[in-house]
Amino acid sequence: MDNRPIGIFDSGVGGLTVMREVMEQLPYENIIYLGDTARIPYGSKSDQTIKKYANQCSSFLMSKDVKTIVIACNTASSIALENVQNNFDLPVLGVIDPGARSAAQVTENKKIGVIGTIATINSNAYQQKIMEYLYDAEVIGIPCPLFVPIVEEGWEYSNIAELTAEKYLDELIEHEVDTLVLGCTHYPILRYTIRKVVGQNVKLVNPAFETARDLKRLLEENNMLNEHFDKARYEYYASDAPERLRRIGGNFLKKEIDNLYEIAIDKL
C-alpha cells in the first residue's frame, strides 16, 4: 500500500478533466495538480523546451512526494513522456497511449476521427499511435481551434458551440468514422454537444477516462493504492493567474477548487 498522493500536471486548466476522472475512479486517492499556466500553450514550443518544462513540472510534483505522475497534457505526453520516464524513478503515464489504444479497440469499420488543437493534430501523435495498435486504420485528424475558447467561456451548451461543432465535424461524418477521439483535455466538457452533432452511432473516446482507468490498474497491480479510506485531499498549484484556474477550472472539475497555491515554476 502507498499513501502518497498522485501527481498530475498540464500546461493549464485542461488537465482537470483528467483529474476529474481520476477522482471518480479512485475516490480515496490524494491528488496534487499542477497547471503550468505561466507557460501555456506548450503546443507552439520546441521539443527541447517542452521536455524542459515537463521535467520541471515533474520535479515540482516529486518535491510533493507523489507516487506516480500523470502527464495530462497532449503535447507534453507526445513529446516528453519517455524523457520524464527515464529521468524519474516512478511510474509516469501520458494521455495519448490510453486514448489511442481504446480507439483502436472499439472501432469496427476502422475509420477513426481525432479532434484536437492545431498543435496536437499537426503532431500526428494520436494518428501514429492508433496505427501502431491497428495498422490498417484510416485516421482523420481535424483541428478545432474554437473549442478551447468556447469551453473556457463556459459556452459549451450554446448554439455557438453546436454550430461550431457542426462545421468542424461535418467532414468526419461524411467519412463515416465510427469512433471519435476527444484529443484535447478541454473537449470532454463539450461531449454532449459533440454527441448531438455526430449522433448515437459514433463512439466517443475520452482519453481522460482511459488514462484514469490505466492508472487504477497500475496502482492495483503494483499494490500502490491508498489504504486509508478517508476523504481524499486535493491540492492545486498554478504557475500564473491562480484565480483564473479557480474560476474556469471549477467547470472542468464540477467541484470547488480549494487549497490553491501559486508557484514560480522557473525558479525551481
Place this chain on the structure above:
Amino acid sequence: MDNRPIGIFDSGVGGLTVMREVMEQLPYENIIYLGDTARIPYGSKSDQTIKKYANQCSSFLMSKDVKTIVIACNTASSIALENVQNNFDLPVLGVIDPGARSAAQVTENKKIGVIGTIATINSNAYQQKIMEYLYDAEVIGIPCPLFVPIVEEGWEYSNIAELTAEKYLDELIEHEVDTLVLGCTHYPILRYTIRKVVGQNVKLVNPAFETARDLKRLLEENNMLNEHFDKARYEYYASDAPERLRRIGGNFLKKEIDNLYEIAIDKL
C-alpha cells in the same frame, strides 16, 4: 527623403492589418514585416520577457536598415514601447496611443467600449490611455477570446461570428457606448460583422488605421518619405511556420504574401 523601408513587427499575423493600412496610406513605401510566430502569444508572458522579445524583433528590423519601427502588437506596444524607443535611435510607434487618442476625440457621450484579447483588456492599457486624453470618459473593456480563432479560421462572415459578436457586445450596447475601439489587430477583419451587431450609430475606431495615419504624418513632417514612386517592395519574415503566415495572412492583407522567409529569432 529617405528610401529605406519601414519595419513592422507583431507576435504573429495580426499586425498585417496594420501593414495593410500602411500600404494603403503610404503606397510608395517599402515595408519589412516580422511576425514572431515562434513565441506567440506575447500576452501571457512577463513584462521582462516581452521587453526582451520586442528588442530582439527591433534588432532584427534594424539589421534590415529600416527608417522607422511600428510595433503592431497591442501587448508589446503597451509594455515595451518606451523601452524600444530608448534603445534604438529611430522613431518607434505603437498602436495603443493612436487608437486611444482617436477614441477620445470622436466620442460624444464619453462612453467608450474597448474590445481585445484577455491579456490586452486585463492590462488596462487602452482604458488608461483613453483617460489620459479624456479624464472623465467611461471606458468599458470586454475581452473577446473567440474572435481571434474565428478570424484565423476565415469565418468572419459566418453566423458563428455574428452570434459570438452579439454575445460579447450586448453589454456595450446596453451601456450605450457611442465609440468602440477594435483593440486587437485581428478585429478589423470582423468589422462588418461587428458593425451589423452594434448598428450605425457606434463609431468604430481601428487603431491600425490611426497608427498608419500617425506614421504618414511623422514621415511627412520629418521629410522621410520615399522619393521613388516605384512599385513598393514588401518582405515578410516569420520566426516559425511561415506557411501558416502565408495562408492566414493573405486574408489580413487582401494580397498574396511573397518574399516570405523563416528566421531563428532567438539566435540573433
